[in-house]
Amino acid sequence: MNLDDLYRRVIMDHYKNPRNRGSFDDDALKIELNNPTCGDRITLQLKVEDGIVKDARYSGEGCSISMSSASMMTEAVKGKTVKEALDFAEHFSSMMKGETVDFGDYEDIEALSGVNKFPARIKCATLAWNALRKGIDIEQQHK
C-alpha cells in the first residue's frame, strides 16, 4: 500500500487551495448532501442556463479526498453542457471501479484514480459527484 498513490500532489493542491469554494448569494440551485457513515457534508450550488453549467460553487466539511474531489468537479464541469457534465460523472464512477478513463482537457481528476485502491475512501471521492448528479436531476425536473 503506497500512500502516495492516494495523496497525489495535485489532490493536496486542490485541498489546500480549493477552487470554487463558497456560495452564490442569489437563489441558485442548491444541493446539500451528507455522507451519513462518516460525517462528510457538501453544499453544492449550480447555475445552469440553456443546458450549460455556467458556474458551480461548493462548501462543506470533509477529508482531503472529498474536498479536493469537489474542487476538481466544480472546475471540470464549468462551461460544459449538462450532458457533458453527466458524462464526466459517469467517467468518474468508472474510474472508481478501476477503469482507465479519459477526462480530456481536465486531467487533474485522473489523480483521484488512486482512490480505487482504498475502498473505504471511494465514498469520500464520489460525494461531490453525487451532488452534481442530484443537482442536474432537479434542474431537469424543473423544466
Added chain:
Amino acid sequence: MISSSIREQFPILNQNINGHPLVYLDNAATSQKPRQVIEAVKSYYEWDNANVHRGVHTLGSRATDAYEGAREKLAKFINARSTQEIIFTRGTTTALNIVASSYGPSVVGEGDEIVITQMEHHSNLIPWQQLAKKTGATLKYIPLQPDGTILLVDAEKTITDQTKIVAIAYVSNVMGVTHPVKELAAIAHRHGAIIVVDGAQSTPHMKVDVQDLDCDFYALSGHKMLAPTGIGALYGKKALLEAMEPVEFGGEMIDDVGLYESTWKELPWKFEGGTPIIAGAVGLGAAIDFLQEIGLDEIHRHETKLAAYAEHRLSEISGLSLYGPRNREVGVITFNLGDVHPHDVATVLDAEGIAIRAGHHCCQPLMRWLEVSSTARASFYLYNNESEIDLLVAALIKTKEYFAYELG
C-alpha cells in the same frame, strides 16, 4: 496481571496488515473473538444444532440447554435476580427500542418528559426522540461539562416530577466518560421515573451489577464483549417486563393462539418471537466464561492503565487535541490531529497496520457540541498493550509529518 500471552487466544491478531503487524484499536466498535468463543459456536453447529423449546429429540434438548444456559450465565454476569429478567435481543439497539416502543407509550404522555444527554449514541437518542414525537412528550438534555461529564446538580435540575424516563449510557462510546448511573437512578426514582442504561460500552470492560445500580432497564451487545455479532440482551426489572406488551408476535412467544385472541408465554420468552439467535447466545456464554476467568476487575485495571498511558503519550504530540476527561477509567480516547481530517489520519494509520475509527461515531449531536464534523478514536481492550500505543503515537507523528509536507 493480564499476561501478554492472552493475544495468542485471539487468532485474528496474528496477522500483518499492509506489511505491519495488526494493531487493533477499534474495540469500541467491535471486539475480536477468542478461540474459545469461535470453537463454542463451531461446536454448537457441528454437534448440537436444532431449534429450541420445541423438539422432543436429543439435539433439541441440547440446543435448548445451551441457549438457556447462556441466559443463566448472563443473568449471573450482571447480577440479575433471575433469568426471567434477561431477554435475548440482536444487540443494544434492539433492546433500547423494545423499551421505547413497548414500555414508552404505556407511561409517557403529552407534557411528560424524557431526559437524556447530548452524548448518547444514536441508538439511545432516536428511539426517545421518536417516542417524544409520538406522545407529545418533551425530550430534555442534561447539560454537559466541557470535558463531557455531567454534574449531579444539573441532573437534579433537569429531572422533575414530569419526567417518566431517564436514559443514559453508563460509558460514552466517544468521550471515555463513565456516568454516575447509580446516583442518577436514585434521582430518577425519587421523581417516580425509571432509568434505562445503555450498557454497550460498560459491560465488556467493568463489573456491572444491575441490582446495585438499581437501574430499571439495562441494554448490552455481545459483539463488543468477545461474543459474535447479532446477540445482545435487555435486562429489565421483572415487574416492568411483566406489565409490558411484546413487540414482535409470532412463533416461540405464544402460550395459546385462537382465531381472534392469543396469549403470551411467560417471561422472558414473550419478548423472543421467532427462532432465536441460538449460536450467538452460545458464543456469548463462552465469552462470559472467558471474561470471568480473567476477571472484570482485572480487565478494568488493565484498560485504565492503558488509558492513562495513552493520554500521557498522545498529549506529547503537539497540535493533537484530546477530547473527554483526563484520568479516564475506560480505554476510549477521541482526538483530532491538527488540521488533518480524521479520515486521512485513519488511512495513514491503516497503511501502518493500525485500525482506529474515524467519523462521527453514531453521535452527530455530540460532534456538534464538540464543534467538529468528526474525530478519530482509539479504543482498547484486554489484549492491547503499551507497545501498541507507542506504535500509534509513532504513526500519528508520521501522519503529521506526511501532511505537513503535503499541505506545505
